[in-house]
Amino acid sequence: MTRVRSAVGMEGGGGLAGYLDDLLDERAPREAMPAPEGSGQRLEALVVEAGGVGFALPQAAVEAVLPAPTRLARPPRGAPAWLLGRLVRGGARRPVADLAAALLPRGRAGAGPRPWLVALAGRWVLACDRVGDPVALGRSEVRWRRPGERRPWLAGVASAPPALVVNPTRLAAWLDAAAGCGTEDA
Amino acid sequence: MSEPAREVQDEARAEEPTSRWVTVRLAGETYGIEVLNVQEVLRVPEIAPVPGAPHYVLGIINLRGHVVTVIDTRRRFGLPPAEHDEQTRIVIVEVDGQVFGMVVDSVAEVVDLRRSDIDTAPAVDGEEAAPYLQGVAHLDDGLLILIDLHRVLEDGAGGF
Numbered sequence: 001m002t003r004v005r006s007a008v009g010m011e012g013g014g015g016l017a018g019y020l021d022d023l024l025d026e027r028a029p030r031e032a033m034p035a036p037e038g039s040g041q042r043l044e045a046l047v048v049e050a051g052g053v054g055f056a057l058p059q060a061a062v063e064a065v066l067p068a069p070t071r072l073a074r075p076p077r078g079a080p081a082w083l084l085g086r087l088v089r090g091g092a093r094r095p096v097a098d099l100a101a102a103l104l105p106r107g108r109a110g111a112g113p114r115p116w117l118v119a120l121a122g123r124w125v126l127a128c129d130r131v132g133d134p135v136a137l138g139r140s141e142v143r144w145r146r147p148g149e150r151r152p153w154l155a156g157v158a159s160a161p162p163a164l165v166v167n168p169t170r171l172a173a174w175l176d177a178a179a180g181c182g183t184e185d186a
Numbered sequence: 187m188s189e190p191a192r193e194v195q196d197e198a199r200a201e202e203p204t205s206r207w208v209t210v211r212l213a214g215e216t217y218g219i220e221v222l223n224v225q226e227v228l229r230v231p232e233i234a235p236v237p238g239a240p241h242y243v244l245g246i247i248n249l250r251g252h253v254v255t256v257i258d259t260r261r262r263f264g265l266p267p268a269e270h271d272e273q274t275r276i277v278i279v280e281v282d283g284q285v286f287g288m289v290v291d292s293v294a295e296v297v298d299l300r301r302s303d304i305d306t307a308p309a310v311d312g313e314e315a316a317p318y319l320q321g322v323a324h325l326d327d328g329l330l331i332l333i334d335l336h337r338v339l340e341d342g343a344g345g346f
Contacts, residue, residue, distance in 0.1 A: 063250070064226035067208040067296045115296035119226075133272065134229075 042136040047163050048118055050128040051100025051109040054163030056137060057126075061168035063119040064089075065131050072096055083179050087117065087125050094119065097175055099126040103153065103164075124172050135161060202300040207323075209297060209330060210277060210290035213265040217290075218297070218323070218332045225278040225285065227293050230270050244289060247276070254278060256287035262338060263318060281335040288338070297330065299323050304332065 045056035046065075072085025073093060082101035086093040096117065100109035114127035137158050142165055144156040153171035154164055207218035208227070233245040233256055242262040246253050256276060260267055273292035278285060304321040320334035 065228070066226040067206065067221045067224055069221055070204065070206045070298070 042138055043142070043165070044134060044136055045158075045163075045165070046118070046134050047132040047161055048099070048116070048126070048128040049130040049132065050098070050114060050126075051104050053100065053104060053108075054132075054158075054161055055099060055103075055128070056135070056158050056161075056163040056165045057118060057120070058166070058168055059134055061121050063121050066117050066119070068096075068113070068115050068117050068127060079179060084112075084114075084127055087119075089119060089125070092123070094123045094125050095175075095179065096125045096127055097179075099128045102175065102178065103151075120168055120172065122168075122172050124175055132161070137165070202302060204298045204300050206296060206298050207330070207332065208277070209294040210275070210288075211292045211294060212260060212263065212290055213268070216294065216325070216328060216330050218299075218330045219277055219279060219288070219335070220332075221296065223279045223281050223335050225280055228276050228278065230274050230276055230289065247287065249278065249287075252285070254285055254287050256289060257338075259288045259290055259338075279335055281339050284339060286339070297323075297325070299330075 044059040046062050047056050075083040075085050082098040084096045116131050118126045142156040142158045153174045155167040156165040206221040235245040244256045244258045275293045276287040278287050303323045306321045318337045321332040323330040
């Protein structure tokens, strides 16, 4: 029997907060930025963990949470290593990205398996280690960030729970571009 | 066992087919639902009751435009009732082309089991849940009771 990973119970703290701070774009000002338009007073988010890092995904962008099957359809030839394969869901083949390997610096992501999948509205599916409970992030609890050339998917950094706040639209566009070949068929 | 024999046994185990299970908690016990059948896991939304449905059917939910029947798994298994709380989840499964939701106390983790990890004849005589079980696996911290979804769906019990 192989225990893959826990589904619930996010662990924060430690050196994580400092690491998350470092992920803020160097070219973006470090002072708190105003929340992006449309984020409302509180951002309902699902916090998932991958590679030891929390990612806050706006709840409105989350279509479904499901356990990862043992096998996925193969990714296209030449695809980046973080493109794990394709999940058949709702009659469509949707690309599955290893969230940590795709977004975190090399050496930080750790090895899989990523036993949980988060299907975003749209077509991307994100593989992660754990899925926490939904949280409501207050505007002041997130250090918002101007979109930058680096990590355009990073909308800000939340303090409690410590997590990278993801802009799902920019993430999808970034994954599309980074995956390069053949994701329409993926 | 000699070292060579142990190595052979380990190699044989490594080549065994594995199945993946999501573990859920019900009345203090850990149950497994095969991942192949799981479409998604969600928190409990508003459930509309269905008059005249079997006693274990809680009602229906609207899942992105699809109507899905939700069953009270505790009641189906003859377990004592419990209030829903923050940990309560609905596991949406598909079996034999039918999609339905199973309310569970919580969802825990994902485990991979080799065929040899599973005892196919659980000794649970007298348990009301027994007809719905397909086997038992031993985890480090207790038993994992594997649910036979086909039997949950069919009914000596009328179906839904």
